[in-house]
Amino acid sequence: MQKIPATVVTGFLGAGKTTLIRNMLQNAGGRKIALIINEFGDLGVDGDILTGCGIETCTEDDVVELTNGCICCTVADDFIPTMTKLLARDRLPDHIVIETSGLALPQPLVAAFNWPEVKTRVTVDGVVTVIDTAAVAAGRFADDEAKVAAARAADESLDHDNPLEELFEDQIRAADLIVLNKADLVDAATLERVRGEIDSQCAEAVKIVTAEGGVLPTDVLLGLSAGTEDLIADRKSHHELHHEGEGHDHDHDEFESFVVEAGQVADPKAFAEGLSAVIAGHDILRLKGFADVPGKPMRLVVQAVGQRIETYFDRPWKQGESRATRLVVIGLHDGLDAATCGTIRATIRALTDGAAQAAAE
Ligand SMILES: Nc1nc2c(ncn2[C@@H]2O[C@H](COP(=O)(O)OP(=O)(O)OP(=O)(O)O)[C@@H](O)[C@H]2O)c(=O)[nH]1
Incomplete structure (x- = not known):
């Protein structure tokens, strides 16, 4: 049986994940896409916006919301059972798209595709990381170098002291495709500067594309055939690198x-x-x-x-x-x-x- 491809769409809070997915659904080219949506906070806004958007292929049946916390922390309790249910349906989707919360680490989610009940049926087509280009240009995710240096002097095991920077890097590190979104909010020189910055942080094979309003041809987003579940062990998050072998759960306390x-x-x-x-x-x-x-x-x-x-x-x-x-x-x-x-x-x-x-x- 051919495996169903799944695309993980990640990126920091407000980068434009839902907007990009909405555009993708509008241009799905006849594919039946099932959506799994995860949000931080007790109000399911994204799923509600998508089911309210009037796109024919986007009904309440096509959208599953996971609201019990960040998907990276609830893989066993929430994500795996949801996938199992989805795979038990009579009419299987052609493609599964998962929108992580803006605070999620993609690594544990992608690793979950190696769980036996999922691995035999689904493969990760690719991790798409959406970036708010204007926010990067404004230094939103940058470490305060002086503060980090001072903190490191006190604790040399410290990598970052800025949870935004760390998360941002983890989301880039997990990517197969990076979308520099909100290109309309910066000038051409700034766009190139941000592209250079991001390019220097990711592996050579990772493609970087720019977008306005998340508009990209669906064929650019889907069909990467990356098989990311087999690669994710080499794309460790800061948390994994710091606490390897310690069985230390990460959280979103920050x-x-x-x-x-x-x-x-x-x-x-x-x-x-x-x-x-x-x-x-x-x-x-x-x-x-x-x-x-x-x-x-x-x-x-x-x-x-x-x-x-x-x-x-x-x-x-x-x-x-x-x-x-x-x-x-x-x-x-x-x-x-x-x-x-x-x-x-x-x-x-x-x-x-x-x-x-x-x-x-
Ligand atoms: N100017 C501009 N605004 C954008 C673009 N893409 C998205 N937005 C706006 O940015 C805001 C956040 O977009 P969403 O798609 O909800 O972002 P998200 O990543 O799903 O947000 P969370 O799920 O909360 O993390 C909305 O007001 C969008 O209309 C873009 O390319 N340019």
């Missing part, structure tokens, strides 16, 4: 997320401006969700990556679905202690209609 339930949003533009100020005031990496705009039959999608905010109406609220404003906020643990989370929650709520919020509670 990151924090919480959900804000708020009232109605009377003025989406003013709301976005208010959110922008909240993000600027606290080091929020990612904020996303849906908002209830009074008098509008459609729900408002709210997407923020750093300071950049986007809002658009995607689909009508469904019958029986409660109209609500719910946003997930993600940042570094150090920047989001309980008091700060409380302040952010209160500030966001204050941007919405408090009376409606009180009535809803």
Whole structure:
């Protein structure tokens, strides 16, 4: 029996994974694609956006959401059973696409394709790592060299002290194909500089392509035939390199997320401006969700990556679905202690209609 190819789409929070997958589904060329989506935070926004996007081949049946934590930590409990169920279906997919959370290490996930129950049926066609070119250009993932040097002087086993940089490198290290996305946000010289930077970090065989809005021919993304499960042992993550043989579980303690339930949003533009100020005031990496705009039959999608905010109406609220404003906020643990989370929650709520919020509670 021919193995089903599976593509792992990874990349940091907000790099454009869901956008790229949405475009891929729109141009699937008749392939039946099953999606497995994993998110950090207790609100399944990506799956909801994809099933709400109206693409014929993207129904709730085609999308499985894994929301019990990062996929790299829940391989045995969540991912393997999901794959087993998928493979037991009468109508098998032609291709499986897995979107990892923006904080996931791809290595444990890819290694799971060597588990006997999966290995006989599925092969990893390739790991596609999506990169926010503008964020790299702005130094978002760069170590503060002075800080690292000081920390290393105190603990010489230390590699990085910046969880963003470490994760970014691990996601690049796992890649078969790298997509320099958001090319529209940088000029040509910056794009080339970032390409050079990334190129120097990955193996020669790894292809690097650029994209705007995640738009790439599906044949560029699918059909790499890399068989990455056989190669992944040589693409170790920082965690694996540091704790080899120690049986030391990794976690995502450096990151924090919480959900804000708020009232109605009377003025989406003013709301976005208010959110922008909240993000600027606290080091929020990612904020996303849906908002209830009074008098509008459609729900408002709210997407923020750093300071950049986007809002658009995607689909009508469904019958029986409660109209609500719910946003997930993600940042570094150090920047989001309980008091700060409380302040952010209160500030966001204050941007919405408090009376409606009180009535809803
Ligand atoms: N300007 C610009 N914006 C983009 C591009 N690709 C994606 N975006 C925007 O970036 C934001 C995040 O995109 P997503 O596709 O949700 O990113 P993601 O990687 O799936 O995010 P997480 O799942 O939260 O990690 C959205 O507002 C997108 O519209 C691009 O090429 N250019």
